[in-house]
Amino acid sequence: MIGMARYLAVDLGATKTRIALCSQDRILDKIVFPTPKTGDNTTIAESIVVKAREKWSSILDSVEAVGVASIGPLDLRRGVIVKPPNLLFNEVKLLEPLERILGKRVYVVNDAVAAAWGEKHFGSGRSFENLLYVTLSTGVGGGVIVNNHLLLGKQGNAHEIGHIVVDYNSELKCGCGGYGHWEAYAGGRNLPRVARWLLERNPGLASGSLLAKRILIGEQVTSIDIFTLYRSNDPLALEVVKQFIKATGAGLASAINSYDPEVVIIGGGVFINNIDILLEPIKREAERNIVTTPPLIQPTTLGDDVGLYGALTLAIEPPEELLKLQSSIATR
Ligand SMILES: [Zn+2]
Incomplete structure:
Protein backbone atom coordinates (compact mmCIF):
# COMPACT_ATOMS: atom_id res chain seq x y z
CA MET A 1 0.00 0.00 0.00
CA ALA A 112 29.77 9.92 2.51
CA VAL A 113 28.49 8.65 -0.85
CA ALA A 114 25.22 7.67 0.82
CA ALA A 115 25.08 11.12 2.44
CA ALA A 116 25.34 12.80 -0.97
CA TRP A 117 22.43 10.67 -2.19
CA GLY A 118 20.48 11.50 0.99
CA GLU A 119 21.13 15.24 0.59
CA LYS A 120 19.81 15.03 -2.95
CA HIS A 121 16.51 13.53 -1.79
CA PHE A 122 15.98 14.78 1.77
CA GLY A 123 18.40 17.63 2.36
CA SER A 124 19.40 20.92 0.83
CA GLY A 125 20.55 19.24 -2.40
CA ARG A 126 17.00 18.62 -3.63
CA SER A 127 16.92 21.25 -6.33
CA PHE A 128 20.41 20.54 -7.72
CA GLU A 129 21.76 18.15 -10.35
CA ASN A 130 25.40 18.67 -9.36
CA LEU A 131 26.24 18.23 -5.72
CA LEU A 132 29.32 17.61 -3.63
CA TYR A 133 28.93 16.32 -0.09
CA VAL A 134 31.96 16.62 2.19
CA THR A 135 32.31 15.11 5.64
CA LEU A 136 34.77 16.61 8.09
CA SER A 137 34.73 14.05 10.84
CA THR A 138 37.17 11.45 12.21
CA GLY A 139 38.37 11.38 8.63
CA VAL A 140 37.65 13.45 5.52
CA GLY A 141 35.42 12.00 2.81
CA GLY A 142 33.06 12.92 0.07
CA GLY A 143 30.25 11.91 -2.20
CA VAL A 144 29.56 13.40 -5.61
CA ILE A 145 26.55 13.67 -7.89
CA VAL A 146 27.29 14.93 -11.41
CA ASN A 147 24.37 15.54 -13.80
CA ASN A 148 22.15 13.52 -11.44
CA HIS A 149 24.53 10.53 -11.51
CA LEU A 150 26.04 9.28 -8.28
CA LEU A 151 29.74 8.69 -8.91
CA LEU A 152 30.97 5.30 -7.67
CA GLY A 153 34.11 4.23 -9.55
CA LYS A 154 35.41 0.75 -10.26
CA GLN A 155 35.17 -0.46 -6.65
CA GLY A 156 33.06 2.30 -5.22
CA ASN A 157 35.94 4.46 -4.09
CA ALA A 158 35.34 7.47 -6.35
CA HIS A 159 34.97 9.55 -3.23
CA GLU A 160 38.39 9.47 -1.62
CA ILE A 161 38.81 13.24 -1.72
CA GLY A 162 40.31 13.16 1.78
CA HIS A 163 43.50 11.91 0.14
CA ILE A 164 43.84 14.85 -2.23
CA VAL A 165 47.41 16.09 -1.83
CA VAL A 166 47.12 19.60 -0.46
CA ASP A 167 50.88 20.07 0.07
CA TYR A 168 53.29 17.97 -1.97
CA ASN A 169 56.28 19.20 0.03
CA SER A 170 54.73 18.19 3.31
CA GLU A 171 56.34 15.83 5.83
CA LEU A 172 53.00 15.25 7.53
CA LYS A 173 52.05 11.62 7.06
CA CYS A 174 48.46 10.55 6.44
CA GLY A 175 46.87 7.44 7.97
CA CYS A 176 46.97 5.89 4.49
CA GLY A 177 50.77 6.23 4.32
CA GLY A 178 50.84 9.19 1.90
CA TYR A 179 52.13 12.67 2.70
CA GLY A 180 50.45 16.06 2.76
CA HIS A 181 46.94 14.72 2.25
CA TRP A 182 43.87 16.82 3.16
CA GLU A 183 42.85 14.23 5.78
CA ALA A 184 46.31 14.32 7.38
CA TYR A 185 45.59 17.95 8.32
CA ALA A 186 41.84 17.86 8.82
CA GLY A 187 40.80 14.36 9.92
CA GLY A 188 39.61 14.62 13.54
CA ARG A 189 41.69 11.64 14.56
CA ASN A 190 44.81 13.24 13.07
CA LEU A 191 44.58 16.63 14.79
CA PRO A 192 46.61 15.61 17.88
CA ARG A 193 49.34 14.41 15.49
CA VAL A 194 49.21 17.73 13.62
CA ALA A 195 49.66 19.52 16.96
CA ARG A 196 52.75 17.44 17.82
CA TRP A 197 54.17 17.96 14.33
CA LEU A 198 53.70 21.74 14.52
CA LEU A 199 55.25 21.81 17.96
CA GLU A 200 58.34 19.94 16.76
CA ARG A 201 58.78 22.36 13.88
CA ASN A 202 58.14 25.44 15.98
CA PRO A 203 58.88 24.87 19.71
CA GLY A 204 58.01 28.54 20.32
CA LEU A 205 54.33 27.56 20.03
CA ALA A 206 54.67 25.90 23.45
CA SER A 207 54.89 29.27 25.16
CA GLY A 208 51.60 29.93 26.93
CA SER A 209 49.96 26.84 25.37
CA LEU A 210 48.03 24.45 27.58
CA LEU A 211 47.69 22.15 24.56
CA ALA A 212 51.49 22.00 24.19
CA LYS A 213 51.87 21.38 27.92
CA ARG A 214 49.43 18.47 27.81
CA ILE A 215 51.11 16.96 24.76
CA LEU A 216 54.60 17.34 26.22
CA ILE A 217 53.65 15.43 29.41
CA GLY A 218 52.31 12.64 27.21
CA GLU A 219 48.62 13.22 27.86
CA GLN A 220 46.12 12.02 25.23
CA VAL A 221 44.31 14.92 23.57
CA THR A 222 41.41 14.80 21.14
CA SER A 223 40.08 17.01 18.36
CA ILE A 224 37.39 18.17 20.80
CA ASP A 225 40.11 19.35 23.24
CA ILE A 226 41.85 21.17 20.40
CA PHE A 227 38.74 23.11 19.34
CA THR A 228 37.91 23.88 22.98
CA LEU A 229 41.42 25.27 23.49
CA TYR A 230 41.14 27.18 20.20
CA ARG A 231 38.18 28.98 21.73
CA SER A 232 40.40 30.09 24.62
CA ASN A 233 43.08 31.38 22.19
CA ASP A 234 45.63 28.67 22.93
CA PRO A 235 48.53 29.48 20.54
CA LEU A 236 49.18 25.88 19.44
CA ALA A 237 45.44 25.13 19.03
CA LEU A 238 45.12 28.32 16.94
CA GLU A 239 47.86 27.05 14.63
CA VAL A 240 46.32 23.56 14.33
CA VAL A 241 42.96 25.05 13.33
CA LYS A 242 44.68 27.47 10.92
CA GLN A 243 46.30 24.48 9.17
CA PHE A 244 42.93 22.66 9.20
CA ILE A 245 41.30 25.61 7.45
CA LYS A 246 44.09 26.05 4.88
CA ALA A 247 44.14 22.33 4.02
CA THR A 248 40.35 22.19 3.82
CA GLY A 249 40.22 25.26 1.60
CA ALA A 250 42.80 23.67 -0.72
CA GLY A 251 41.12 20.25 -0.75
CA LEU A 252 37.70 21.73 -1.26
CA ALA A 253 38.88 23.95 -4.12
CA SER A 254 40.46 20.90 -5.82
CA ALA A 255 37.24 18.91 -5.45
CA ILE A 256 35.16 21.84 -6.74
CA ASN A 257 37.48 22.34 -9.71
CA SER A 258 37.23 18.59 -10.46
CA TYR A 259 33.47 18.08 -10.18
CA ASP A 260 31.93 21.51 -10.90
CA PRO A 261 29.12 21.27 -8.32
CA GLU A 262 26.28 23.79 -7.98
CA VAL A 263 26.23 23.21 -4.24
CA VAL A 264 28.71 21.90 -1.67
CA ILE A 265 27.13 20.54 1.50
CA ILE A 266 29.41 20.00 4.49
CA GLY A 267 28.68 17.67 7.39
CA GLY A 268 30.57 15.54 9.91
CA GLY A 269 31.00 15.96 13.65
CA VAL A 270 34.14 18.12 13.59
CA PHE A 271 32.49 20.59 11.23
CA ILE A 272 28.96 20.54 12.71
CA ASN A 273 30.29 21.31 16.19
CA ASN A 274 32.47 24.17 14.95
CA ILE A 275 30.52 25.79 12.13
CA ASP A 276 31.06 29.21 13.72
CA ILE A 277 34.84 28.79 13.52
CA LEU A 278 35.14 26.92 10.23
CA LEU A 279 32.49 27.79 7.65
CA GLU A 280 33.39 31.33 6.58
CA PRO A 281 37.21 30.91 6.61
CA ILE A 282 36.91 27.63 4.65
CA LYS A 283 34.71 29.34 2.05
CA ARG A 284 37.16 32.25 1.71
CA GLU A 285 40.15 29.88 1.45
CA ALA A 286 38.41 27.68 -1.16
CA GLU A 287 37.13 30.54 -3.29
CA ARG A 288 40.66 31.89 -3.77
CA ASN A 289 41.49 28.74 -5.74
CA ILE A 290 38.32 28.02 -7.66
CA VAL A 291 38.41 28.50 -11.45
CA THR A 292 34.72 27.78 -12.05
CA THR A 293 31.71 29.83 -10.96
CA PRO A 294 31.78 29.40 -7.17
CA PRO A 295 29.14 26.98 -5.89
CA LEU A 296 26.99 27.54 -2.83
CA ILE A 297 28.84 26.18 0.20
CA GLN A 298 26.62 25.35 3.15
CA PRO A 299 26.31 23.10 6.21
CA THR A 300 24.11 19.99 6.10
CA THR A 301 20.60 20.46 7.47
CA LEU A 302 20.33 16.75 8.31
CA GLY A 303 22.79 16.83 11.24
CA ASP A 304 23.79 13.46 12.72
ZN1 LIG B 1 45.83 9.80 2.81
Whole structure:
Protein backbone atom coordinates (compact mmCIF):
# COMPACT_ATOMS: atom_id res chain seq x y z
CA MET A 1 0.00 0.00 0.00
CA ILE A 2 1.29 3.43 -0.88
CA GLY A 3 2.34 5.38 2.17
CA MET A 4 2.66 2.27 4.30
CA ALA A 5 6.03 1.10 3.01
CA ARG A 6 8.73 0.64 5.64
CA TYR A 7 12.50 0.66 5.13
CA LEU A 8 15.48 -0.15 7.29
CA ALA A 9 18.38 2.33 7.25
CA VAL A 10 21.78 1.51 8.75
CA ASP A 11 24.64 3.94 9.38
CA LEU A 12 27.69 1.86 10.29
CA GLY A 13 30.47 3.88 11.90
CA ALA A 14 33.78 2.86 13.45
CA THR A 15 32.51 3.55 16.97
CA LYS A 16 28.71 3.67 16.70
CA THR A 17 26.10 1.94 14.58
CA ARG A 18 22.74 3.62 14.06
CA ILE A 19 19.71 1.79 12.74
CA ALA A 20 16.42 3.44 11.82
CA LEU A 21 13.00 2.21 10.89
CA CYS A 22 11.73 4.61 8.25
CA SER A 23 8.75 5.43 6.13
CA GLN A 24 9.19 6.73 2.60
CA ASP A 25 9.67 10.23 3.84
CA ARG A 26 11.13 10.14 7.33
CA ILE A 27 12.86 8.36 10.19
CA LEU A 28 10.20 6.86 12.47
CA ASP A 29 12.33 5.32 15.19
CA LYS A 30 16.04 4.68 15.72
CA ILE A 31 18.57 2.88 17.87
CA VAL A 32 22.26 3.54 18.42
CA PHE A 33 24.72 0.97 19.77
CA PRO A 34 28.50 0.51 19.90
CA THR A 35 29.87 -1.17 16.77
CA PRO A 36 31.19 -4.65 17.75
CA LYS A 37 34.97 -4.64 18.08
CA THR A 38 35.61 -8.41 18.06
CA GLY A 39 34.19 -11.47 16.35
CA ASP A 40 34.35 -12.82 12.83
CA ASN A 41 33.57 -11.29 9.44
CA THR A 42 29.79 -11.55 9.85
CA THR A 43 29.54 -10.42 13.50
CA ILE A 44 28.64 -6.84 12.59
CA ALA A 45 25.94 -7.87 10.11
CA GLU A 46 24.50 -10.30 12.67
CA SER A 47 24.48 -7.65 15.40
CA ILE A 48 22.54 -5.30 13.10
CA VAL A 49 19.86 -7.97 12.62
CA VAL A 50 19.72 -8.86 16.33
CA LYS A 51 19.32 -5.22 17.42
CA ALA A 52 16.71 -4.49 14.76
CA ARG A 53 14.71 -7.63 15.68
CA GLU A 54 14.82 -6.74 19.39
CA LYS A 55 13.35 -3.33 18.65
CA TRP A 56 10.96 -3.88 15.74
CA SER A 57 10.32 -7.64 15.70
CA SER A 58 6.92 -7.68 14.03
CA ILE A 59 7.57 -4.89 11.52
CA LEU A 60 10.98 -6.10 10.34
CA ASP A 61 9.64 -8.85 8.08
CA SER A 62 7.56 -6.32 6.17
CA VAL A 63 10.31 -3.83 5.27
CA GLU A 64 10.70 -3.25 1.54
CA ALA A 65 14.49 -2.95 1.43
CA VAL A 66 17.55 -2.12 3.50
CA GLY A 67 20.10 0.65 2.90
CA VAL A 68 23.53 0.62 4.54
CA ALA A 69 25.86 3.62 4.75
CA SER A 70 29.20 2.21 5.86
CA ILE A 71 32.71 3.22 6.74
CA GLY A 72 35.20 2.21 4.07
CA PRO A 73 37.19 1.21 2.25
CA LEU A 74 34.61 -0.91 0.47
CA ASP A 75 34.65 -3.52 -2.20
CA LEU A 76 31.34 -2.35 -3.55
CA ARG A 77 30.71 -5.33 -5.82
CA ARG A 78 30.76 -7.69 -2.85
CA GLY A 79 29.41 -5.21 -0.31
CA VAL A 80 32.37 -5.86 1.97
CA ILE A 81 34.51 -3.51 4.05
CA VAL A 82 38.14 -4.35 3.27
CA LYS A 83 40.75 -3.89 6.02
CA PRO A 84 38.94 -1.08 7.87
CA PRO A 85 41.66 1.07 9.52
CA ASN A 86 39.53 1.70 12.62
CA LEU A 87 38.27 -1.82 13.26
CA LEU A 88 40.20 -4.98 14.09
CA PHE A 89 38.46 -7.09 11.48
CA ASN A 90 40.33 -7.95 8.31
CA GLU A 91 37.10 -7.96 6.35
CA VAL A 92 33.50 -7.11 7.27
CA LYS A 93 30.82 -8.76 5.14
CA LEU A 94 27.64 -6.71 4.94
CA LEU A 95 25.67 -7.33 1.74
CA GLU A 96 25.65 -11.14 1.61
CA PRO A 97 24.86 -11.96 5.29
CA LEU A 98 22.26 -9.18 5.56
CA GLU A 99 20.42 -10.34 2.42
CA ARG A 100 20.64 -13.96 3.54
CA ILE A 101 19.36 -13.40 7.10
CA LEU A 102 16.75 -10.74 6.36
CA GLY A 103 15.59 -12.05 3.00
CA LYS A 104 15.46 -8.47 1.67
CA ARG A 105 17.29 -6.46 -0.96
CA VAL A 106 20.21 -4.68 0.69
CA TYR A 107 22.22 -1.80 -0.78
CA VAL A 108 25.62 -0.87 0.64
CA VAL A 109 27.73 2.19 -0.12
CA ASN A 110 30.33 4.34 1.59
CA ASP A 111 28.81 6.65 4.21
CA ALA A 112 29.77 9.92 2.51
CA VAL A 113 28.49 8.65 -0.85
CA ALA A 114 25.22 7.67 0.82
CA ALA A 115 25.08 11.12 2.44
CA ALA A 116 25.34 12.80 -0.97
CA TRP A 117 22.43 10.67 -2.19
CA GLY A 118 20.48 11.50 0.99
CA GLU A 119 21.13 15.24 0.59
CA LYS A 120 19.81 15.03 -2.95
CA HIS A 121 16.51 13.53 -1.79
CA PHE A 122 15.98 14.78 1.77
CA GLY A 123 18.40 17.63 2.36
CA SER A 124 19.40 20.92 0.83
CA GLY A 125 20.55 19.24 -2.40
CA ARG A 126 17.00 18.62 -3.63
CA SER A 127 16.92 21.25 -6.33
CA PHE A 128 20.41 20.54 -7.72
CA GLU A 129 21.76 18.15 -10.35
CA ASN A 130 25.40 18.67 -9.36
CA LEU A 131 26.24 18.23 -5.72
CA LEU A 132 29.32 17.61 -3.63
CA TYR A 133 28.93 16.32 -0.09
CA VAL A 134 31.96 16.62 2.19
CA THR A 135 32.31 15.11 5.64
CA LEU A 136 34.77 16.61 8.09
CA SER A 137 34.73 14.05 10.84
CA THR A 138 37.17 11.45 12.21
CA GLY A 139 38.37 11.38 8.63
CA VAL A 140 37.65 13.45 5.52
CA GLY A 141 35.42 12.00 2.81
CA GLY A 142 33.06 12.92 0.07
CA GLY A 143 30.25 11.91 -2.20
CA VAL A 144 29.56 13.40 -5.61
CA ILE A 145 26.55 13.67 -7.89
CA VAL A 146 27.29 14.93 -11.41
CA ASN A 147 24.37 15.54 -13.80
CA ASN A 148 22.15 13.52 -11.44
CA HIS A 149 24.53 10.53 -11.51
CA LEU A 150 26.04 9.28 -8.28
CA LEU A 151 29.74 8.69 -8.91
CA LEU A 152 30.97 5.30 -7.67
CA GLY A 153 34.11 4.23 -9.55
CA LYS A 154 35.41 0.75 -10.26
CA GLN A 155 35.17 -0.46 -6.65
CA GLY A 156 33.06 2.30 -5.22
CA ASN A 157 35.94 4.46 -4.09
CA ALA A 158 35.34 7.47 -6.35
CA HIS A 159 34.97 9.55 -3.23
CA GLU A 160 38.39 9.47 -1.62
CA ILE A 161 38.81 13.24 -1.72
CA GLY A 162 40.31 13.16 1.78
CA HIS A 163 43.50 11.91 0.14
CA ILE A 164 43.84 14.85 -2.23
CA VAL A 165 47.41 16.09 -1.83
CA VAL A 166 47.12 19.60 -0.46
CA ASP A 167 50.88 20.07 0.07
CA TYR A 168 53.29 17.97 -1.97
CA ASN A 169 56.28 19.20 0.03
CA SER A 170 54.73 18.19 3.31
CA GLU A 171 56.34 15.83 5.83
CA LEU A 172 53.00 15.25 7.53
CA LYS A 173 52.05 11.62 7.06
CA CYS A 174 48.46 10.55 6.44
CA GLY A 175 46.87 7.44 7.97
CA CYS A 176 46.97 5.89 4.49
CA GLY A 177 50.77 6.23 4.32
CA GLY A 178 50.84 9.19 1.90
CA TYR A 179 52.13 12.67 2.70
CA GLY A 180 50.45 16.06 2.76
CA HIS A 181 46.94 14.72 2.25
CA TRP A 182 43.87 16.82 3.16
CA GLU A 183 42.85 14.23 5.78
CA ALA A 184 46.31 14.32 7.38
CA TYR A 185 45.59 17.95 8.32
CA ALA A 186 41.84 17.86 8.82
CA GLY A 187 40.80 14.36 9.92
CA GLY A 188 39.61 14.62 13.54
CA ARG A 189 41.69 11.64 14.56
CA ASN A 190 44.81 13.24 13.07
CA LEU A 191 44.58 16.63 14.79
CA PRO A 192 46.61 15.61 17.88
CA ARG A 193 49.34 14.41 15.49
CA VAL A 194 49.21 17.73 13.62
CA ALA A 195 49.66 19.52 16.96
CA ARG A 196 52.75 17.44 17.82
CA TRP A 197 54.17 17.96 14.33
CA LEU A 198 53.70 21.74 14.52
CA LEU A 199 55.25 21.81 17.96
CA GLU A 200 58.34 19.94 16.76
CA ARG A 201 58.78 22.36 13.88
CA ASN A 202 58.14 25.44 15.98
CA PRO A 203 58.88 24.87 19.71
CA GLY A 204 58.01 28.54 20.32
CA LEU A 205 54.33 27.56 20.03
CA ALA A 206 54.67 25.90 23.45
CA SER A 207 54.89 29.27 25.16
CA GLY A 208 51.60 29.93 26.93
CA SER A 209 49.96 26.84 25.37
CA LEU A 210 48.03 24.45 27.58
CA LEU A 211 47.69 22.15 24.56
CA ALA A 212 51.49 22.00 24.19
CA LYS A 213 51.87 21.38 27.92
CA ARG A 214 49.43 18.47 27.81
CA ILE A 215 51.11 16.96 24.76
CA LEU A 216 54.60 17.34 26.22
CA ILE A 217 53.65 15.43 29.41
CA GLY A 218 52.31 12.64 27.21
CA GLU A 219 48.62 13.22 27.86
CA GLN A 220 46.12 12.02 25.23
CA VAL A 221 44.31 14.92 23.57
CA THR A 222 41.41 14.80 21.14
CA SER A 223 40.08 17.01 18.36
CA ILE A 224 37.39 18.17 20.80
CA ASP A 225 40.11 19.35 23.24
CA ILE A 226 41.85 21.17 20.40
CA PHE A 227 38.74 23.11 19.34
CA THR A 228 37.91 23.88 22.98
CA LEU A 229 41.42 25.27 23.49
CA TYR A 230 41.14 27.18 20.20
CA ARG A 231 38.18 28.98 21.73
CA SER A 232 40.40 30.09 24.62
CA ASN A 233 43.08 31.38 22.19
CA ASP A 234 45.63 28.67 22.93
CA PRO A 235 48.53 29.48 20.54
CA LEU A 236 49.18 25.88 19.44
CA ALA A 237 45.44 25.13 19.03
CA LEU A 238 45.12 28.32 16.94
CA GLU A 239 47.86 27.05 14.63
CA VAL A 240 46.32 23.56 14.33
CA VAL A 241 42.96 25.05 13.33
CA LYS A 242 44.68 27.47 10.92
CA GLN A 243 46.30 24.48 9.17
CA PHE A 244 42.93 22.66 9.20
CA ILE A 245 41.30 25.61 7.45
CA LYS A 246 44.09 26.05 4.88
CA ALA A 247 44.14 22.33 4.02
CA THR A 248 40.35 22.19 3.82
CA GLY A 249 40.22 25.26 1.60
CA ALA A 250 42.80 23.67 -0.72
CA GLY A 251 41.12 20.25 -0.75
CA LEU A 252 37.70 21.73 -1.26
CA ALA A 253 38.88 23.95 -4.12
CA SER A 254 40.46 20.90 -5.82
CA ALA A 255 37.24 18.91 -5.45
CA ILE A 256 35.16 21.84 -6.74
CA ASN A 257 37.48 22.34 -9.71
CA SER A 258 37.23 18.59 -10.46
CA TYR A 259 33.47 18.08 -10.18
CA ASP A 260 31.93 21.51 -10.90
CA PRO A 261 29.12 21.27 -8.32
CA GLU A 262 26.28 23.79 -7.98
CA VAL A 263 26.23 23.21 -4.24
CA VAL A 264 28.71 21.90 -1.67
CA ILE A 265 27.13 20.54 1.50
CA ILE A 266 29.41 20.00 4.49
CA GLY A 267 28.68 17.67 7.39
CA GLY A 268 30.57 15.54 9.91
CA GLY A 269 31.00 15.96 13.65
CA VAL A 270 34.14 18.12 13.59
CA PHE A 271 32.49 20.59 11.23
CA ILE A 272 28.96 20.54 12.71
CA ASN A 273 30.29 21.31 16.19
CA ASN A 274 32.47 24.17 14.95
CA ILE A 275 30.52 25.79 12.13
CA ASP A 276 31.06 29.21 13.72
CA ILE A 277 34.84 28.79 13.52
CA LEU A 278 35.14 26.92 10.23
CA LEU A 279 32.49 27.79 7.65
CA GLU A 280 33.39 31.33 6.58
CA PRO A 281 37.21 30.91 6.61
CA ILE A 282 36.91 27.63 4.65
CA LYS A 283 34.71 29.34 2.05
CA ARG A 284 37.16 32.25 1.71
CA GLU A 285 40.15 29.88 1.45
CA ALA A 286 38.41 27.68 -1.16
CA GLU A 287 37.13 30.54 -3.29
CA ARG A 288 40.66 31.89 -3.77
CA ASN A 289 41.49 28.74 -5.74
CA ILE A 290 38.32 28.02 -7.66
CA VAL A 291 38.41 28.50 -11.45
CA THR A 292 34.72 27.78 -12.05
CA THR A 293 31.71 29.83 -10.96
CA PRO A 294 31.78 29.40 -7.17
CA PRO A 295 29.14 26.98 -5.89
CA LEU A 296 26.99 27.54 -2.83
CA ILE A 297 28.84 26.18 0.20
CA GLN A 298 26.62 25.35 3.15
CA PRO A 299 26.31 23.10 6.21
CA THR A 300 24.11 19.99 6.10
CA THR A 301 20.60 20.46 7.47
CA LEU A 302 20.33 16.75 8.31
CA GLY A 303 22.79 16.83 11.24
CA ASP A 304 23.79 13.46 12.72
CA ASP A 305 21.10 11.72 10.70
CA VAL A 306 22.64 12.48 7.31
CA GLY A 307 24.03 8.92 7.03
CA LEU A 308 20.65 7.40 7.93
CA TYR A 309 18.87 9.57 5.38
CA GLY A 310 21.46 8.47 2.84
CA ALA A 311 20.83 4.82 3.70
CA LEU A 312 17.07 5.38 3.50
CA THR A 313 17.42 6.94 0.05
CA LEU A 314 19.51 3.95 -1.10
CA ALA A 315 16.73 1.61 0.00
CA ILE A 316 13.92 3.63 -1.60
CA GLU A 317 15.71 4.63 -4.78
CA PRO A 318 18.92 2.68 -5.34
CA PRO A 319 21.09 4.54 -7.88
CA GLU A 320 21.28 2.75 -11.22
CA GLU A 321 25.08 2.74 -11.04
CA LEU A 322 24.88 0.72 -7.81
CA LEU A 323 22.31 -1.71 -9.22
CA LYS A 324 24.75 -2.56 -12.00
CA LEU A 325 27.59 -3.21 -9.54
CA GLN A 326 25.61 -5.13 -6.90
CA SER A 327 23.16 -7.03 -9.13
CA SER A 328 25.29 -10.18 -9.27
CA ILE A 329 24.69 -10.78 -5.57
CA ALA A 330 20.94 -10.18 -5.77
CA THR A 331 20.35 -12.61 -8.60
CA ARG A 332 22.46 -15.37 -7.12
ZN1 LIG B 1 45.83 9.80 2.81
